[in-house]
Amino acid sequence: MNSRQILMTAAFLFLFAAFGTALVAFTFDNTHERIAANERAALLRNLHVLIPPDTHDNDIFNDIIEVTNADLLGTSEPVAVYRARQQGWPVAAVLTVIAPDGYSGAIKLLVGINLDGTLAGVRVVSHHETPGLGDAIDAQRSNWILGFTGRSLHDPVLKKWAVKRDGGDFDQFTGATITPRAVVKAVKKALIYFERNSQRLFAPDSTRTTPLPANNAQTTEPAHE
Amino acid sequence: MSETSYSDITRDGLWSNNPALVQLLGLCPLLAVTANAVNGLSMGLATCLAITASNVSVSLIRGIVRPEVRIPVFVLVIASIVTVIELTMNAYLHDLYLVLGIFIPLIVTNCNLIGRAEAFASKNPPRRAFVDGLSMGVGFMLVLTLLGGMRELIGQGTLFSQAHLLFGEAARDWILQIIPEYRGFLLAILPPGAFIGLGLIIAMKNIIDARLQRRAQAVPMGEPVAVSG
Secondary structure (H helix, E strand, O other): OOHHHHHHHHHHHHHHHHHHHHHHHHHHHHHHHHHHHHHHHHHHHHHHHHOOHHHOOOOOOOOEEEEOOHHHHOOOOOEEEEEEEEOOEEEEEEEOOEEEEEOOEEEEEEEEEEOOOOEEEEEEEEOOOOOOOHHHHOOOOOOHHHHHOOOEOOEOOHHHOOEHHHOOOEOOEOOEOHHHHHHHHHHHHHHHHHHHHHHHHOOOOOOOOOOOOOOOOOOOOOOOO | OOOOOHHHHHHHHHHHOOOOOOOOOOHHHHHHOOOOHHHHHHHHHHHHHHHHHHHHHHHHOOOOOOHHHHHHHHHHHHHHHHHHHHHHHHHHOHHHHHHHHHHOHHHHHOHHHHHHHHHOHHHOOHHHHHHHHHHHHHHHHHHHHHHHHHHHHHHHOEEOOOOHHHHOHHHHHHOEEOOOOOOOOHHHHOHHHHHHHHHHHHHHHHHHHHHHHHHHHHOOOOOOOOOOO
16 A cells, blocks of 8 residues: 555545544534433423422522532532522422431432421432332332322421331331432432522522522621622 | 345344344344343334445445445444444433443444345345345344333333333333233343344244144145244
8 A cells, every 4th residue: 555545545544534623513503402301301390299389489590609618518519599480489499408327328319308307398309229129219119119198307307207117117127228318318408508598599599609698597698799 | 146035134133034033143132132122122123224324325335336345335334333222322312322332333233234244235235135125124124023012021020111212201101011010021131031032043944944844744745944053
């Protein structure tokens, strides 16, 4: 193969790469809006399951505050909190917390909490738990996760916030204790976080991304700012 | 090579050289996503589409690709096609895409595709390459659906659950509760169930092949039967 042939071949390969890239770029261009809309719709569907659309009048999807609390929210990354308001008054918040200690890694949860501290509901967004065992936390697989609805830090009392094997109030699954244990713990911590920070969570400034204080109880608005 | 008839090409893909049962290629999605029939069917459809499109494309350019660079070119063709399929699925079958997840982009690494490109499409005109890709794809899809159906039936006692992910909301109640009050048999749904199930299907195929062969020998005047190598 002489150098001219080599150049021709390289040019040919380049043309193919360019053509392939163009094809993918064209498809991406035609689908990315729809994909983003799909993801948004999927999240909205989940949010609306927890907080029905008729309970609030704000755009819950865009009324977001980002907060950080590695201990209570399960991740050191900022966590999005979606806020529902009716005529400007706080109604409920949905915390996107993580249960870091699932059987096969992190379990992403949506925890909806009403202003009075009761649970509007809990849903699993993504998980890698064992099919047929741990995946019963998924609302499509079993009703277990619905059992959180209406509960609060006083129902049951704090030390009963555990699976039955640990002396708590919540069922575990046959053959799978670790998964429900992780979810119960994450929901309990989310409730504690909400109780300590609810006033700040509903602060009108939705662009705030600074971390909230970790362990102060019932913070009030600072007098001077 | 070019003398193989269309019916031979079809029979090769569907039965005597079936990618999943004889060549045992592309087992990663075969074992990973076949926990139910609809997942198997969807994965099979995506793979079938990809292999048919890549076969036709490779066949169209077979005259101008220098042999030294054919493999990178094939990989480029396959990767582009699969990415287009992935993006399209994400846009129009979003929930299904979420279920199949990483295994859609991983079709790129399915050795069936590069195998058919190299062994068949690069040496045959587009129409024959199309039939070959379609047969191999359908053969693969049928095994995926069968295995998914077996595992779903034994594992949770149903068939066609979650059909709405592929066929739209109207299909939500296609689910058949074959065994009522079934407690579930976990092994079938877990990965070992896929290996055992595939083993059973291959054994079944071999038994049928052996029967056909015996019958062909007993009746010399009967149809000649192709025997896989």
